[in-house]
Amino acid sequence: MGPTRARIAIDAMGGDHAPAEIVAGALRAQEELGIEALLVGDPDQIQAYLKQHNSSAHLEIIPSEGTIEMNEEPLGALKRKPKASINVAMDLVKQKRADAVVSAGHSGAAMAAALLRLGRLRGIDRPAIGAVLPTLVAGKPVLILDVGANVDCRPKFLEQFAQMGTIYSQYVLGVSTPKVGLLNIGEEPCKGNDQAVRTHQMLQDNPKIPFVGNAEGRDVLSGQFDVIVCDGFVGNILLKFAEAVGEVALQILREELPQGLNGKLGVTLLKPNLKRIKQRMDHAEHGGGLLLGVDGVCIISHGSSQAPSIFNAVRLAKEAVDHQVLDRIQSCYGRKTAPASEGE
Amino acid sequence: MGPTRARIAIDAMGGDHAPAEIVAGALRAQEELGIEALLVGDPDQIQAYLKQHNSSAHLEIIPSEGTIEMNEEPLGALKRKPKASINVAMDLVKQKRADAVVSAGHSGAAMAAALLRLGRLRGIDRPAIGAVLPTLVAGKPVLILDVGANVDCRPKFLEQFAQMGTIYSQYVLGVSTPKVGLLNIGEEPCKGNDQAVRTHQMLQDNPKIPFVGNAEGRDVLSGQFDVIVCDGFVGNILLKFAEAVGEVALQILREELPQGLNGKLGVTLLKPNLKRIKQRMDHAEHGGGLLLGVDGVCIISHGSSQAPSIFNAVRLAKEAVDHQVLDRIQSCYGRKTAPASEGE
Numbered sequence A, B: 001m002g003p004t005r006a007r008i009a010i011d012a013m014g015g016d017h018a019p020a021e022i023v024a025g026a027l028r029a030q031e032e033l034g035i036e037a038l039l040v041g042d043p044d045q046i047q048a049y050l051k052q053h054n055s056s057a058h059l060e061i062i063p064s065e066g067t068i069e070m071n072e073e074p075l076g077a078l079k080r081k082p083k084a085s086i087n088v089a090m091d092l093v094k095q096k097r098a099d100a101v102v103s104a105g106h107s108g109a110a111m112a113a114a115l116l117r118l119g120r121l122r123g124i125d126r127p128a129i130g131a132v133l134p135t136l137v138a139g140k141p142v143l144i145l146d147v148g149a150n151v152d153c154r155p156k157f158l159e160q161f162a163q164m165g166t167i168y169s170q171y172v173l174g175v176s177t178p179k180v181g182l183l184n185i186g187e188e189p190c191k192g193n194d195q196a197v198r199t200h201q202m203l204q205d206n207p208k209i210p211f212v213g214n215a216e217g218r219d220v221l222s223g224q225f226d227v228i229v230c231d232g233f234v235g236n237i238l239l240k241f242a243e244a245v246g247e248v249a250l251q252i253l254r255e256e257l258p259q260g261l262n263g264k265l266g267v268t269l270l271k272p273n274l275k276r277i278k279q280r281m282d283h284a285e286h287g288g289g290l291l292l293g294v295d296g297v298c299i300i301s302h303g304s305s306q307a308p309s310i311f312n313a314v315r316l317a318k319e320a321v322d323h324q325v326l327d328r329i330q331s332c333y334g335r336k337t338a339p340a341s342e343g344e
Helices: A020-033 A043-052 A074-080 A085-094 A107-117 A155-171 A194-205 A232-256 A260-269 A271-281 A307-322 A325-336 B020-033 B043-052 B074-080 B085-094 B107-117 B155-171 B194-205 B232-256 B260-269 B271-281 B307-322 B325-336
Strands: A007-011 A036-041 A060-063 A100-103 A128-133 A142-145 A180-183 A211-215 A227-229 A289-292 A297-300 B007-011 B036-041 B060-063 B100-103 B128-133 B142-145 B180-183 B211-215 B227-229 B289-292 B297-300
Touching: A007 A020, A007 A085, A007 A307, A020 A036, A020 A043, A020 A307, A036 A043, A036 A085, A043 A060, A060 A085, A074 A107, A085 A100, A085 A107, A085 A297, A100 A107, A100 A307, A107 A289, A107 A297, A128 A155, A128 A232, A142 A155, A142 A232, A155 A180, A155 A194, A155 A227, A155 A289, A155 A325, A180 A194, A180 A232, A194 A211, A232 A271, A232 B232, A232 B271, A260 A271, A260 B260, A260 B271, A271 B232, A271 B260, A297 A307, A307 A325, B007 B020, B007 B085, B007 B307, B020 B036, B020 B043, B020 B307, B036 B043, B036 B085, B043 B060, B060 B085, B074 B107, B085 B100, B085 B107, B085 B297, B100 B107, B100 B307, B107 B289, B107 B297, B128 B155, B128 B232, B142 B155, B142 B232, B155 B180, B155 B194, B155 B227, B155 B289, B155 B325, B180 B194, B180 B232, B194 B211, B232 B271, B260 B271, B297 B307, B307 B325
Parallel strands: A007 A036, A007 A100, A036 A060, A100 A297, A142 A227, A180 A211, A180 A227, B007 B036, B007 B100, B036 B060, B100 B297, B142 B227, B180 B211, B180 B227
Antiparallel strands: A128 A142, A128 A289, A289 A297, B128 B142, B128 B289, B289 B297
């Protein structure tokens, strides 16, 4: 718990189920997490939702005009629509009126708005999106980054991802010495493409990164690693595959478990256990990706997010704020680079 | 069924469970699939196994000396050990005494031996390893290639993978017009890294490839695609992740389902249904990867393969032989390139 209530700007207009599900998630988060929600969006639509649900909750509404559509090219659209909800939400952080942003809108636009309006942290060349996935070991999640911000990466970028991931794992996930791995096709340092071989060497040589070696595809969910770094091309494919495969497994369960008379009875008996299984396999529980490396806490949720995902995204934002993740990343690079060579 | 019995050379000495499980798989394959198994390995060890199991089956044994160990550098080891089982098995194909090779040994060594002893097919710059995975749609598997032969790929290589995958899907998997996709991070042609954007254009322009567009991570197991191409770095990570994730799901089931009194009872009632679920999620059913693009049918199985995996690998080899996959790939490129510019 942080000393003050975290103020979270929530993009009420972004996502497939905006604004209804976004507002519902925000309401629940304000009630249960002790945060202060700033809802950014069309006041009429938000008020109409609150009225319809007889909500007496006090939610601060910050008016915005329009939103970035999924088919729009982010940079142009952000400039054409300075009052779009994602721009207004980022400005709240820039103006120190909010501590974090949560958006389920156009993820490219959210990332671009964060870069344009908040800027990068000193020492970080490329921000990365981190995703937290559950592993085989209950209560021991793994942070994977980058899962989509940078399709082409230089080894130096991956080294920075590893550094940011280490800090996030330590301070938010509470792992004292996180095991950091490099996603690769074999265990040996010589394995992989040119990027992987060079990155392996850099991670090995960096005393601030608790690097334990290469992580193969089969190791990602094993619980052996706390942080796994990769470029955004591989990471995005892996994340989307992981999300879908949970659904594939649940689908197989739904098809096969209730078969036959014993099946129906068995499923009835197992209802609470099946609910826990669904929770462990379901990606909606994870909230979204954290944009690490920009000068503000930004959570990028799925476009398909409904209220529970938004609630979890706000929780993720609150944790990053409470644990001062940005300051810790910044001070890490502040100590490393002398003032004169800042941003090198 | 092919016109003649396919002759499959099986590397009896390769893999974690060699030779016992390899011989057991080979015996079953010869019995059930109507193939002729040529077991390559140490005659004493193989005979001892057959004697111990009172097998009266006639299995041809081709003697070899030694094997390539997992920690050996493939090229050097293959040269130092010309009579190693994988070298002898490849030579059988070269000498037309066998139609195909199956090995669960050092996969890098198997690939190198195939390249050195059999050579590439005309028109193919880089052979690829293809893996067949089950999808959400029962009976509609997806072929993914490359899953590990080439960590760095040029767009031209990926175009060749798409061409070979199309032929394999048509003639072995029986899909008249396979839907071919390019693994990428978004649907739009402009998405992805430089390699992906250029490959998308080449696939789009090639009239021989039934290209339907980009496949995202979430689409891999959806059943929407019959063939998905990617470089061996991404493909290997994805394949190993896919194999592990099935085990993760089964592990979650094992932990959560029997909890509580109702849990134990429910699990008892659901025993047959759970067995079917295990079968659908278990990767051992898939047999192994097919090395496409060398002048011989080669199946590269997991090092951890036991008898059922070897059986499935031999079945895969038989299907590729029966359906004349090599001739079809060759004639495709033969028609394309004039004799004078062969191998361009």
